[in-house]
Amino acid sequence: MSGPGRGGSGPRDGTAAGAGTGAADTGLTGTGVAGTGLDEVLARAHRALGIAVQDALTGRGGPPEPRDPDRALARLLASAHRQTLAAVEQRTDRLRQRERARRPARDGGLMSRPAAVRLKYREEALRIAREHRPQGLLTAVGRAQLAVQWLIGLLEEGRPAGRARGALARAGEELERALVLPRVPRLPPALTGYAFLETARxxxxxxxxxLTERASGSLGLLETELLPRLDDSGSCGAGALEVALDLADDLDLVQRAGMALLRAVREAEEAGNDFRGADLRDVSLEGLPLEGIRWDARTLWPPGWESRVRRASLAIGEVPGVLVVGREPGDRTVRVDR
Incomplete structure (x- = not known):
């Protein structure tokens, strides 16, 4: 996550950073760190950090008002933990997507449903997935996170927070617009017995x-607790920093809930599009939309359909041997590696 961190995690301007660099280098140069114990290494690093901090404070006109160092350290560690967790979750999600692109998932989820059922109700499942996709909500949450981190940095330094307040207000308006996710009507009674659609829903x-509940709570905290403590001139009321820290924690939970929903949406889309290795010989394909379906040499088609589907398919570059059905038949046949 970009943007200012909590707890004064480092110099915020070029002058202070330049002033502290030389001192920090002096504290660690020629110490023979490789041959010392961990305690000594930490002690020397602590001294070098102290010199750098002192230089930075001097460059800013002296130290600020005294603060509880335990609280400052706790905020710094909590911020680092949250940002690390968010980065790990995003990377893990990308790795899961790549793995799913290489082989179908058979973990008892939507992909474990019979291929004939998945194909028959594919359009409905994809529509449900599209309507639940948190398109602008995660973007709005990300902007709100950056704005509240900026505000926290200003408040901890005792600087005017008027511009940060404006950014937070705009982020709140964007979050409110993106908050309402479409409600999908329940299935008619004739379809309620099909477990595939019911499970997806x-x-x-x-x-x-x-996600909606947590995002609504964060929006309420922003509008009723934090913004009233800030004014356009940049001054802040009592408890503004504590509320900002609470809001940052809440927004982290909102982001995690949004990522969980996004993974569920992708699972439903995968179940509606991934038919690699599926046996479709007994499925009546007439009238069924096949555009976007992924298949390979192991996919079994009804008599006469494989050549038709092959003419309408294109190769997926990043996954060898996998084809995706296009809108219209192509001019040449695409081979599938066996």
């Missing part, structure tokens, strides 16, 4: 509800 609905 349940998984998406639970995660969507959790």
């Amino acid at each position: 349940e998984r998406l609905g639970v995660r969507s509800g959790r």
Whole structure:
């Protein structure tokens, strides 16, 4: 996560950073760190950091008002933990997507449903997934996180926070506009027995509800608790920093809920599009939209359909041997590696 961190994690302007660099280098140069114990290494690093901090404070006109060092350290560690967790979750999610692109998932989820059922109700499942996708909500949450981190940095330094207040107000308006996720009507009674659609709806609905609830709570905290403590001139009322820290924690939970919903959306989309290795010989394909379906040499088609589907398919570059059905038949046949 970019943007200013909490707890004064480092110099915030070029002058202070330049002033502290030489002192920090002096404290660690020629110490023979490799042959010392961990305690001595930490002690020397602590001394070098103290020199750098002193230089930075001097460059800013002297130290600020005294603060509880334990609280400052706790905020710094909490901020680092949250940002690390968010980065790890995003990377893990990308790795999961790449792995799913290489082989179908058979973990008892939506992909474990019979291929004939997934294909028959594919359009409905994809529509449900699209309507639950948190398109602008995660973007709005990210901007609110940057704004509140900026505010926290200003408040901890005792600087005017008028511009940060404006950014927070705009982020709150964007969050409110993106907060309402479309409600998908329940299936008619004739379809309620099909577990595939019901499972997809349940998984998406639970995660969507959790995201909406947490985002609404964060928006309420912003509008009723934090913004009233700030004014356009940049001054702040009592407890503004504590409320800002609480809001940062809440927004982190909102982001995690949004990522969970996004993973569920992708699972539903995968179940509606991934038919690699599927047996479709007994499925009546007439009238069914096949555009966007992924298949490979292991996919079994009804008699006469493989050549038709192959003419309409294009190769997926990043996954060898996998084809995706296009809108219209192509001019040449695409081979599938066997």
